[in-house]
Structures are given as C-alpha cells and as structure tokens.
Amino acid sequence: MKKILIIGIGAGNPDYVTMQAVNALNLVDVFFIMDKGADKAKLIELRKEICKRYIKGTDYRFVDAASPAWPRNTEDYPSTVDSLNRDKQAVFERLIAEEMEEGECGAFLVWGDPTLYDSTIRIIETIAGSGVHELEYEVIPGISSFQALAAKHKTTLNRIGRSVEITTGRKLAGGFPDNVDSVVVMLDADDTYKRFADQDIDIYWGAYVGMPDEILVSGKLKDVVDDIQRIRTAARQANGWIMDTYLMRRGDD
Numbered sequence: 001m002k003k004i005l006i007i008g009i010g011a012g013n014p015d016y017v018t019m020q021a022v023n024a025l026n027l028v029d030v031f032f033i034m035d036k037g038a039d040k041a042k043l044i045e046l047r048k049e050i051c052k053r054y055i056k057g058t059d060y061r062f063v064d065a066a067s068p069a070w071p072r073n074t075e076d077y078p079s080t081v082d083s084l085n086r087d088k089q090a091v092f093e094r095l096i097a098e099e100m101e102e103g104e105c106g107a108f109l110v111w112g113d114p115t116l117y118d119s120t121i122r123i124i125e126t127i128a129g130s131g132v133h134e135l136e137y138e139v140i141p142g143i144s145s146f147q148a149l150a151a152k153h154k155t156t157l158n159r160i161g162r163s164v165e166i167t168t169g170r171k172l173a174g175g176f177p178d179n180v181d182s183v184v185v186m187l188d189a190d191d192t193y194k195r196f197a198d199q200d201i202d203i204y205w206g207a208y209v210g211m212p213d214e215i216l217v218s219g220k221l222k223d224v225v226d227d228i229q230r231i232r233t234a235a236r237q238a239n240g241w242i243m244d245t246y247l248m249r250r251g252d253d
Contacts (some may be wrong), residue, residue: 001102001103001134001135001136002096002100002102002103002104002105002106002133002134002135002136003104003105003106003135003136003137003138004096004105004106004107004108004124004128004135004136004137004138005024005027005028005105005106005107005108005137005138005140006107006108006110006114006120006121006124006137006138006139006140007021007024007025007107007108007109007110007114007140007142008021008110008112008113008114008115008139008140008141008142008143008144009021009046009047009050009109009110009111009112009142010112010142010143010148010210011111011112011142011143011144011145011147011148011149011209011210012046012111012145012148012208012209012210012211012214012243013148013210013211014046014049014050014053014054016142016143016148016210017050017054017142018140018141018142018143020140020141021054021140021142022054024107024138024140025050025051025054025055025107026054026055026056026057027105028055028060028105028106028107029059029060029061029100029101029104029105029106030060030061030062030063030099030100030104030105030106030107031047031051031060031061031062031063031106031107031108031109032063032065032092032095032099032106032107032108033047033062033063033064033065033109034064034065034066034067034088034091034108035064035065035066035067036067040240040241042211043111044064046211047109048062050109063095063099065091065094065095066091067088067091068084068087068088068091081119084119085119085122085123088119088123089123089126089127092123092124092127093127093132093133096127096133096135097133108120108124110142111243112142112143112144112145113141113142113143113144114139114140114141114142115139115141116144116166116186117168117186117187121139124137125137145186145206145209145210145243145245146166146184146186146245146247148206148209148210149184149204149206149209149245149246149247150204150247152206152209152214152216153204153206153216153218153247155204155247157182157184157247158182159181159182159249162180162181162182163179163180163182164180164182164183164184165177165179165180165182165183165184166183166184166186167183167184167185167186168185168186168187168188169185169186169187169188169189169190169192170187170188172185172188172192172193172195173190173192173195176196176199176201176248176250181249181250182247182248182249182250183247183248183249184245184246184247185245185246185247185248186245188244188245188246191228191229191232193205193221193225193228193246193248194225194229196221196248197221197222197225198222199221199222199250200220200250200251201220201221201222201248201249201250201251202218202219202220202221202248202249202250202251203217203218203219203220203221203224203225203228203246203247203248203249204216204218204246204247204248204249205217205218205224205228205244205245205246206244206245206246207231207232207235207242207243207244208235208239208242208243208244209243209244209245213235213239215231215235217231221248228246232244
C-alpha cells in the first residue's frame with residue numbers, strides 16, 4: 001500500500017503552516033514538486049524551506065516534475081482545465097509508480113488550501129479509484145490566501161448576518177453577485193475589479209500575501225483602482241508572475 005498526503009501549506013508565510021500539517025510533513029518519504037518554470041522558483045524554494053524548518057530528520061527526498069503547460073486565454077475554460085488535469089494525472093501516476101516504493105508515503109504540498117481552486121484532490125481521487133495502484137490518501141487543510149488577506153487588512157470576510165461569495169475573475173466579469181454584498185475574487189488575470197469603479201464599493205487587495213514581496217492596498221474602489229492596476233502591472237513585470245486576490249464589498253446601506 002502506498003499513501004499520498006495532500007498538504008495545504010498556507011498562503012506564503014511558513015508561519016501559516018498548521019500543527020496538523022507539521023505532523024503530516026514528518027510522515028513523508030518523498031515530496032513531489034511540480035515545477036512551473038524559472039519565474040516561479042520562489043514557490044519551490046518556499047516548499048523546501050517549510051520542509052527544512054518543520055521536519056525533524058533528513059530522511060526524505062524531493063522529486064521534481066514539469067507541470068503541464070496550458071493556454072490561459074481560452075474560451076472553453078472547463079474543457080481546457082479537464083485536459084490539463086488529464087495531463088497532470090499522467091504525471092502523478094508516473095511519479096507514484098516510479099518514485100515510490102510499497103509502504104512509502106508521498107506528498108504534494110499545495111499552496112493555500114487544497115480544497116479551493118486546486119485539482120490535486122480530484123486527480124488523486126481518480127487515481128485511487130482506478131485500481132491501478134493500491135493507494136490511500138489524506139487531505140490536510142491550510143490557510144487560504146483570502147483568509148490571510150482579510151487578516152492582513154484587519155477586516156472580516158462578511159458583515160454580520162450577511163453572506164460572502166468566493167468566485168473567480170472570469171465569473172465576476174458577468175456582474176457583481178446579486179445575493180451578496182461581499183465577494184472574494186481569486187484567479188483574476190484581467191483586472192475585473194475595474195468594471196465596478198463607478199459603484200460604491202470598498203476593496204481590500206493583496207498580492208504575494210504572506211511572502212516578503214507582499215503588497216496591500218485598500219480603500220474605496222473608485223479612489224484606488226488606478227493604483228492597484230499600476231502596482232499590479234509593475235509587480236508582474238518585476239517578478240514574472242503575480243499571485244493576488246481581493247475582497248470587494250458594497251458600501252454601507
């Protein structure tokens with residue numbers, strides 16, 4: 001029997017790693033690292049730093065694999081993601097077959113929380129259900145970027161008695177949700193918040209939350225929209241990538 005741990009490592013700061021995750025890290029024989037290119041080398045180094053900080057021994061190893069490329073600006077997003085996940089599944093299956101011995105424990109270290117906007121659980125579930133490998137798996141939750149974002153801005157995600165919706169920039173482009181007054185937006189490559197600058201909306205924006213490069217901006221959207229776009233563009237150019245999220249909230253009734 002082989003075992004896979006899907007470990008949420010939090011949003012950028014090693015201090016976000018939970019005690020449950022620390023205990024899980026110390027069970028692992030091999031960590032699988034999906035390499036997304038030189039621009040995101042910091043994300044790999046952070047994973048290794050977390051292991052060095054929290055694992056008591058040195059009897060573990062890292063195995064790197066190239067993360068499959070995929071077109072970002074696709075019209076058929078669900079189909080594209082399905083194709084991407086099939087490609088990832090093939091990589092995962094190879095790693096489990098070739099890089100693990102029977103009785104060993106392998107792990108994927110997932111940024112933030114593995115239950116939100118990440119497909120690792122779905123892929124491992126499919127592999128385990130296929131019967132190709134005698135495999136069990138466990139999921140360890142982590143602190144997601146939007147939780148860290150709200151804490152950094154010293155605010156709450158929702159108002160008393162109100163709901164908050166977690167969505168993507170692609171979905172938000174269809175309009176501010178009618179049934180909520182607070183919305184958390186992730187995976188927004190197109191500065192979708194700009195569409196709402198003429199409305200009475202507060203925004204709490206953050207990039208690289210928890211990391212040394214962390215940037216935070218908050219205020220009335222109409223007042224800070226240009227600042228966010230300028231800062232976001234400059235940060236992407238400087239780092240080669242950006243990881244940001246934001247909370248938008250309608251003005252007080």
